[in-house]
Amino acid sequence: MVDATRCLDTAPIWKQLADYVPDAPRLRGSAGADLVVVGAGLAGLTAAYYAVRERPELKITVLEAGRIGSGATGASTGIVGPGLKIPLASLRRRYGDTTARAAFGASQHGVNLLRELIRTEQIDCDAREEPHTLAALTPRQRERMAAHLMHLEQLGFGVEWLGPQDLVERAGPGYVAGFSYENVLLVDPYRLLLGLAGALRRRGVEIHEHSRVVDMQPARGGATKLYTASADITADRVLLAVDGYAQKLNPFPNSVVTIRAHVLATEPLNSEQRAALGWNGRGGIIDQRNYFNYYRMTADHRLVFGGGPVVVPTGDPVPDARTADAVQQRLRREIGERFPILKDVPVVARWTALAGSTEDRLPVVAPVPGRPGVLYAGAWCGHGLSLAVDSAWRFGRTVGGSAADSTLPWTRLRGLALPKPALEAGTRAYLRMLDLADRHDLRTGSPKSREDVSGRVAPAEEGLFS
Ligand SMILES: Cc1cc2nc3c(=O)[nH]c(=O)nc-3n(C[C@H](O)[C@H](O)[C@H](O)COP(=O)(O)OP(=O)(O)OC[C@H]3O[C@@H](n4cnc5c(N)ncnc54)[C@H](O)[C@@H]3O)c2cc1C
Structure with missing residues (x-):
């Protein structure tokens, strides 16, 4: 295990703990497929999964620029729970209660789908049913939380406040109020992707690593030809599931902005340290500042601790080392402030990852203008682990012949319109x-x-x- 105090960036803890995985082959030559999925994160792999389940006879190919899980999913904290980035008040005001209910319901549906998928495919990813607790540090945050609970109640998703004792057990000391979502899974997100990739291969889906798509061109009969540096593939349908790693492949540069988030992981905590936390070590926790902290434990009792300022990267996709270091140092201090017993605990992993976000804080699932048969799904605004799975399931249904569902506010007909700068x-x-x-x-x-x-x-x- 690396001593992360000596380096600026390590692999995410999940990859450090995983067994060695041999590379999947690159795309070679000139190929054809019914469906090409670009991006082997959770969105891409689950989309391929639901598509092949609907139409097992289709030839489906996944192209990944790096390795499986080299995007945000494999670097995430692995808290799969309901929730949306947009405040419910804004969502209700802009779209009405029916759509607001459907949108929040989709985030719950994503959790249910993933639970079912993990069970059906027997994916070994340390999946645990544990709560996700949202905790307020100040009266102001409690006020916001009260408004959120009121909207949840009015939409039919009522959640109770936690009592003081439960709040400490579920989140640790120092919070003034909180509540938990209970329909939540904690997973090792990297092993989840590896398990999904295995399930896809068993169903005949081809996955190519080190196969970055660098260009797309219309091909005969309404198909699309995708080019990597040394090969090409032509497909009737294409799904771009590239989220914060899209670079030039982002079809909505005026809508989707990339942000960089930062995470640390400690060495395994011993029983004395764990007993002194106050928090029972179960579940995911997120505080309610704008620049919040979120944390959870790994199966071997490491604290995974993220948050602090997110950064709009300049040198995409390579992190600006100075900025990343400053944010990670801040996170290191915040671990000690939250849990004084961990003030000097060694940090064994520190990493950053990119994710897509939008000005209206809703994802984007939209056909790519001028590219028949090409769909984009991303910009999950920090809630991708459930929303991507729900969207993938809906995508699978369209592959099976159902009409596209346009009831969700992120099913857009066009991108948003802000000039990129x-x-x-x-x-x-x-x-x-x-x-x-x-x-x-x-x-x-x-x-x-x-x-x-x-x-x-x-x-x-x-x-x-x-
Ligand atoms: C630090 C961090 C913590 C997070 N924690 C949580 C959490 O606990 N819960 C939660 O719900 N959400 C969390 N999120 C958000 C969540 O991880 C993302 O929304 C979600 O994983 C996005 O999945 P994705 O498949 O769309 O994208 P990614 O997982 O980023 O996958 C995109 C893939 O596309 C590939 N790619 C890009 N361009 C190309 C190309 N041209 N050709 C081929 N391949 C390409 C990339 O290499 C990458 O592998 C977190 C995000 C971050 C950054």
């Missing part, structure tokens, strides 16, 4: 402003509206990534 600059400014609001809230315990810090009013709970 304005989107990135605006996002950076907005992220700085969120951090200021957090600091003020923690210092004073009193609300400071976004208007105070930016001249622009934004509703609560609007951070780009939670």
Whole structure:
């Protein structure tokens, strides 16, 4: 195991703990398929899975630029729970209650689907039924949380506040209020992907690693030809499941902005350290600042701790080492502030990963303009582990012949329209402003509206990534 204090970036802890996996072959020559899925993260692999289950006779190929799990999924914290990034108040106001209910329901459906998939395919990924607790640090955060619970109740998804004792057991000391979602799975996200890849291969799906798609061109009969550096493949249908790693393949550069998130993992905690946490070590926890912390335990009792400022990367996809180090140092301090017994605990992994987000904090599932048969699904705004699976399932149904479902607010007919430089600059400014609001809230315990810090009013709970 690496001593992560000596390096700027290591592999995510899940990869460090996994067995060696041989490379899958590159795409070679000139090939053909009924469906090509670009990207071997959770969105791409589950889409291929539901497609092949619907139509086992189809030739389905997955192309991955790096290795399976080299995107956000394999670097995530593996908390698969319900929830949306957009505040429920905004969602209801903009789309009405029927759509809001369907959207939140889709996030629950994604959890149910993944549970079923893991069971059916007997995927060994340390899947555990444990709660996801949202915990408020200040009265201001409790206020926002109360509004959230009210909207949940009115939409028919009622959740109870936790009592003080339960709150400490579920999240640790120092919080003023909290509640838990119970329909939640904790997984080792990398082993989940490896298991999914195995299930796909058993069904005849081809997976090619080191096969970055660099270009797409229309081909005869409405098909699309995809090019890698040394090969090509022509398909009737294409799904771009590339999320924050899309680079030039992002068909909606004016809508989808890439953000970088940071995570640390400690060495295994001993029983004395665990007893001193207060928290019972079960479940996922997320606090309610804009720049929140989120944490969970691995099967061998390592604390996986993420959060801090998210960054709009400049040198995509290579992290800016200085910025990444600053955020990770901040996370290191925050581990000690949250759990004083862990102030000096060795950190054995520190990593960053990219994810797609949007200005309206809703994902994008949309046909790519001017490219018949090509669909994009991504920008999960931090909730991809359930939303991607639900979207993949819906995609599978269309492959099976059902009409595309347009009831969800992220099933879009076109991208959003902000010029890219304005989107990135605006996002950076907005992220700085969120951090200021957090600091003020923690210092004073009193609300400071976004208007105070930016001249622009934004509703609560609007951070780009939670
Ligand atoms: C640090 C971190 C923690 C997170 N924790 C959680 C969590 O606990 N719960 C939760 O719900 N969500 C979490 N998220 C968000 C979640 O991980 C993502 O929303 C989700 O994993 C995205 O899945 P995906 O398959 O769309 O993308 P990815 O997993 O990023 O996969 C995209 C794949 O596409 C490949 N690719 C890109 N371009 C090309 C190309 N041109 N050709 C071929 N392949 C290409 C990439 O190499 C990559 O493997 C977290 C995100 C981060 C960054």
